Amino acid sequence: MKQISWGIIGCGEVTEKKSGPAFSLVDGSSVVAVMSRRAEKARSYAERHNVPRWYTDAQALISDSNVNAVYIATPPSSHVTYAIMALKAGKPVYVEKPLAASYMDCQRVIRISRETGVPCFVAYYRRYLPYFQKVKELVMNGSIGRVINVQIRFSCPPRDLDYNSNSLPWRVQRDIAGGGYFYDLAPHQIDLLQEIFGPIVHVAGYHANRGGLYSSEDTVSAAFSFQDGLPGSGSWCFVGHDSARTDRIEIIGEKGQICFSVFTYEPIALTTSQGRQEIRVPNPPHVQLPLIQEVVRHLQGRSICNADCVSATSPNWVMDRILGKL
Numbered sequence: 001m002k003q004i005s006w007g008i009i010g011c012g013e014v015t016e017k018k019s020g021p022a023f024s025l026v027d028g029s030s031v032v033a034v035m036s037r038r039a040e041k042a043r044s045y046a047e048r049h050n051v052p053r054w055y056t057d058a059q060a061l062i063s064d065s066n067v068n069a070v071y072i073a074t075p076p077s078s079h080v081t082y083a084i085m086a087l088k089a090g091k092p093v094y095v096e097k098p099l100a101a102s103y104m105d106c107q108r109v110i111r112i113s114r115e116t117g118v119p120c121f122v123a124y125y126r127r128y129l130p131y132f133q134k135v136k137e138l139v140m141n142g143s144i145g146r147v148i149n150v151q152i153r154f155s156c157p158p159r160d161l162d163y164n165s166n167s168l169p170w171r172v173q174r175d176i177a178g179g180g181y182f183y184d185l186a187p188h189q190i191d192l193l194q195e196i197f198g199p200i201v202h203v204a205g206y207h208a209n210r211g212g213l214y215s216s217e218d219t220v221s222a223a224f225s226f227q228d229g230l231p232g233s234g235s236w237c238f239v240g241h242d243s244a245r246t247d248r249i250e251i252i253g254e255k256g257q258i259c260f261s262v263f264t265y266e267p268i269a270l271t272t273s274q275g276r277q278e279i280r281v282p283n284p285p286h287v288q289l290p291l292i293q294e295v296v297r298h299l300q301g302r303s304i305c306n307a308d309c310v311s312a313t314s315p316n317w318v319m320d321r322i323l324g325k326l
Contacts, residue, residue, distance in 0.1 A: 001068060001069075001299045001300060001301075002028060002300060003028050003029075003030075003068075004026075004028060004029045004030075004068065004069050004296050004299050004300070005030060005031075005032045005066055005067055005068050005069065006023050006029065006030065006031045006032065006033075006067070006069050006070070006071050006094075007031075007032065007033040007034070007035065007061045007062065007064060007067035007069070007070050007071070008020065008023075008031060008033070008034045008035065008051075008070075008071045008073060009035045009058050009061060009070060009071070009072050009073065009074060009082050010035070010036065010072065010073035010074035010096075011034060011035075011036040011041050011042060011044075011045040011073075012073055012074070014073055014096060015045070015071075015073045017285070017286060018125075018286060018287050018288050019071070019073065019123065019125075019286065019288040019292065020045075020049060020073075021049065021286050022286040022288050022289040022292045022293075023071070023292055025286065025289060026289070026292060026293045026296045027296075028296060028300060029292070029296045031049065031051050032051065032052055032053065032064075032066050032067060033051065033052065033053040033054065033055060033061050033064050033066065033067050034046050034049075034051045034053075034054050034055070034061075035054065035055040035056065035057070035058055035060075035061040036054075036056065037056055038056070039054075039056050042054040042055060042056060052066075053066070058082055058085065059085065062082075062085055062086050062089050062091060063089070067091065068091055068092075069091055069092045069093070069094070069299065070082070070086040070091050070092070070093050070094070071093075071094045071095075072086075072093060072094070072095040072096060073096050074096070075170050075171075075176045075177060076096075076098055076099075076100055076101040076176070076177055076178050076183075077101045077175060077176045077177070077178070079095050079096070079098075079099060079100050079101075079105075079109075080100045080101075080105045080108055080109055082095075083095055083099075083109050083112075083120055083309075084108070084109065084112050086118075087109075087112045087113055087116050087118045087120060088112065088116060090116065090118055091118065092118055092119045092120070092121070092299055093118070093119075093120040093121065094120075094121045094122075094123065094292070094295055095120065095121070095122055095123065095309075096122075096123045097122055097123050097124055097187050097188070097191070097312065097315075098122075098178065098183065098187045098312070098315060098316055098319070099122045099309055099312045099313060099316060100178070100316065101175075101176070101177065101178030101183075102178055102316065102320060102325060103313065103316040103317045103319075103320045103325070103326060106309065106312070106313035106316045106317075107313065109309050110309050110310055110313060113309055119298070119299070119308060120308060120309040121291075121295045121298075121305060121307050121308055121309070122307055122308070122309060122311075122312035123288060123291065123307075124187070124188070124191045124195075124291070124307050124311075124312060124315075125287055125288040125290065125291040125292075125307075126188055126191070126192055126262070126287075127191065127192070127195050127291070127306075127307060128290035128291045128294060128307075129283050129284075129287060129290060130281050130282070130283060130290075131260075131265055131268070131281040131282075131283050132192055132195075132260075134268060134279060134281045135192075135196070135251075135258060135260050135268060136195065136196050138258055138268070138270060139196055139251060139258065140196075142255075143253075143255075143256065143258070143270060143272065144251065144252075144253030144254070144255050144256035144257060144258055144270070144272065145253045145254035145255030145256065146253060146254045147197070147230060147251055147252070147253045148230070148252055148253060148254060149230075149231060149232065149252040150193060150197070150230065150231075150232035150233075150249070150250070150251055150252070151232065151233050151234070151249065151250045151252070152186075152189050152193075152232070152233070152234035152235070152236075152248075152249050153234075153235055153246050153248045153249075153250070154185070154186075154189070154234075154235070154236045154237070154246060154247055154248070154262075155235075155236070155237040155238075155240040155244045155245055155246050156237075156238060156240060156245055156247075157239070157240060157241065157242050157245065158211060158213055158218075158238065158239050162211075162213045162214065162239075163213060165213075165214075168214050171183075171184045172213075172214040172216050173214075173216070174215065174216045177216075178316075178319075179216050179217060179319070179323055180214065180216035180217050180218055180238065181218070181236075181238040182207070182217055182220045182236050182238070182319070182322075182323070183319055183323075185236075185263070186220075186234070186236060186315075186319060187315040187316075187319065188262055188263075189234070189249065189262050190314075190315040190318050190319070191312070191314075191315045192249075192262065193226075193232065193249070194226075194311075194314055194315070197226045197228075197230055198226050198227045198228065199226065199227050199314055200224045200225070200226055200232075200314070200318050201225065201226065201227050202224060202225045203222060203223070203224040203225075203318050203321045203322060204222065204223055204224075204321070204322070205220060205221060205222035205223070205321065205322030205323065205324075206220070206221050206222075207219065207220045207221075207322065207323055207324070208220075210237075210239060211238075211239030213239065217323065218237070218238045218239045219236070219237045219238070219239065220234070220235070220236040220237075220322060220323075221233075221234070221235050221236075222234045222235075222322045224318065247261040247262060247263050247264050247266075248260075248261060249261075249262060255272055255273065256270065256271050256272035256273070257269075257270075257271045258270055258271075259271075265283065267279060267280045268280075268281065291305075291307055294307070295307070
């Protein structure tokens with residue numbers, strides 16, 4: 001494939017800046033169609049982003065002969081259906097994370113991708129961002145010596161919409177998202193750590209609903225270990241007081257510590273016997289651009305992109321173990 005002509009299924013917030021415009025910034029790539037179940041939303045997106053065609057039916061977009069690759073930007077519960085439709089049509093897929101609302105559904109996508117020989121990529125774009133590549137570089141070059149422990153800490157207050165029991169965000173509806181905010185945000189943290197340290201092979205967790213604003217979990221604690229025996233832990237709270245707000249991963253080594261954020265991109269803090277150093281690493285305006293570029297290059301036969309459905313299934317396994325779904 002020389003020219004990658006994308007069809008986008010879903011016109012949500014993520015497509016407005018994080019991903020959508022990036023497809024047309026890569027050589028040999030463009031968006032030629034978009035789909036939303038709401039006609040006015042599809043039409044508006046197409047007009048604002050200069051997309052030639054819009055649809056209200058996913059099958060119609062996938063069947064469009066001008067579309068030869070499909071980007072799925074819908075809530076997780078529909079990822080599997082749309083991904084399998086596209087794969088069976090012979091069209092490569094780039095799907096938002098998590099790959100699916102459960103580990104078992106991820107396995108279905110892997111099976112169809114293997115049977116059809118059509119690749120499926122997943123938007124774990126933080127692997128390719130300069131900020132996180134700097135974190136990995138610091139670990140790999142021995143800046144803090146041998147790593148002995150990893151800790152994830154995340155806490156934030158409830159969102160305003162979390163109080164509206166008649167119209168809750170889809171991200172806290174288990175049948176749509178796979179869980180609560182944990183299932184939406186933790187995949188990025190888990191995937192990043194596995195990108196640096198390899199697969200998590202043992203994991204256990206506890207989860208609870210402490211705020212009572214919705215039925216899915218709002219507080220989670222977990223312990224895990226990587227293939228080489230490195231232990232780690234995590235705590236997530238989505239109904240905490242504002243004074244407890246934190247977005248932090250600590251990598252503790254024999255010679256120092258690396259602290260960084262996953263969502264706010266605070267300066268990376270490297271602390272060693274020489275003192276504390278803050279490292280600022282800018283990211284591109286469209287944060288999915290580096291990964292989308294690699295996906296396009298892969299489809300053009302110019303590179304190999306490792307953010308595929310196989311590697312993307314591991315975060316779902318970890319989360320499902322933590323939440324007792326496996």
